[in-house]
Amino acid sequence: MSATDFRLLHGRLHAARAGGPERGALATITPQQVLTAAAEVRSGRAVSLAAPVQTTPAPDAPDPARHQLTAPVDSEPPGDALHFARDRFAMNVHNDVDSHLDALCHVIWDGTLYGNLPADSFTSTGAGALSLDLTHDGIVGRGVLLDIPRLNGVPWLEPGTQVTTEELAAAEAAQGVRVGRGDLLFVRVGHRRRRIDLGAWDVTRARAGLHPTTLEFAAARQIAAxxxxxxxxxxxxxxxxxxxxxxxxxxxxxxLHLLDYLQFEELAPQCAQQGRWSFLCVVAPLRLPAATGCPVNPIAIL
Incomplete structure (x- = not known):
């Protein structure tokens, strides 16, 4: 796609956006839709959509999260009195391996944020507009998983593969589900399965994902995330x-809030076994009001 065609696509999508300036596409989730989503629960099975946090260096994690036990230490073994185990955690949130959520302030394009807000509210203490605080009540709604490798009869899509709008529609038809307004759309490309089976690689050079034109599908269906x-x-x-x-x-x-580097290797088999690909989904981001994103552990409840 040329840069000119991309800008034309951006303009069309911006004009067609379903959400308002306050909460973005999350505004498409109504209380009634949450009640309807709750009816998706049939088996009561809860499944995590997050991968374990990477704390050791790898080709896709040159700057891994740091987890340190601060107490007790080896030189101070616990005695008979009361003691507390304590630890400290630090992460480069927008990395290429850990499951995380992108706030609407994460992307600056032509000097503006979503809704044409000026990108001048950032300080050393955080973002002043469209920050993670928009999600402080959580994201709860109907989740839909479209499994593209399953559609193509392969365990994963090879790095560099671009999912098309036609494949999203074909996956809907094959799985007997339809993405609708206010849904949380999850697309499996098999990235995690490949990493588990073949090991980590430099994903900055090669990874599977969505072709930009698939965002027309997202806009037409008015998804929430x-x-x-x-x-x-x-x-x-x-x-x-x-x-x-x-x-x-x-x-x-x-x-749209994006959820990057999730894992569906537990959810997809459950969906296939139960013969349904929609579920109640609960996303509970951290309360970091001025942050541009955070690690996240979405839960699908079938």
Whole structure:
């Protein structure tokens, strides 16, 4: 896709966005839709959509999260009195391996944020607009998983593969489900399965993801959020001169919170076994009001 065509697509999507300036596409989730989503629970099975946090260096994690036990230490074994085990955790949130959520302030495009807000509210203490605080009540709704490797009869899509709109529609038909307004759409490309089976690789150079035109599907269905077991954007990029076109279109044009590097290797078999690909989904981001994102552990309840 040329840079000119990409800008035209961005303009169309921005004009077609379903959410308002306050909460972005999360505004498409109504209380009635949450009640309807709760009716998706039949077996009571809860499944995590997050991968374990990476704390050791790897080709896709040159700067892994740091987890340190601060007490007790080896030189101070606990005695008979009361003691507390304590630890400290630090993470580069927007990395290429850990499951995390992108706030609407995460993407700056042409000097603006989503809704054409000026990108001048950042300070050393955090973001002043469209921060993670928009999700302080959580994200609760109907989740839908579209399994593209399953559609194609393969365990995963090879790095560099770009999922098309036609494949999303075909997965809907094959799985007997339809994505609708206010849904949390999750797209499996098999990134985690490949990493488990073959080991980590440099995903900055090659990873499967969505073609930018699939955001027209997202806009037409008026989804509330988008998640993937990759980071949604394929590498190499499909657009000349734009490294993360799906991020720009999803966050900046449509106001979609993105959930990157999830894992569906427990959910997909459960969906296949139960013969349904929709479920109640609960996402509870951290209360970090001025943050641009946070690690997250979405829970699917079938």
């Amino acid at each position: 988008l998640g993937c077991d990759s980071n949604s954007d394929p590498a190499p990029s499909a657009v000349d001169g734009v490294a993360f076109p799906v991020h720009v279109l999803a966050v900046h044009a449509l106001g």
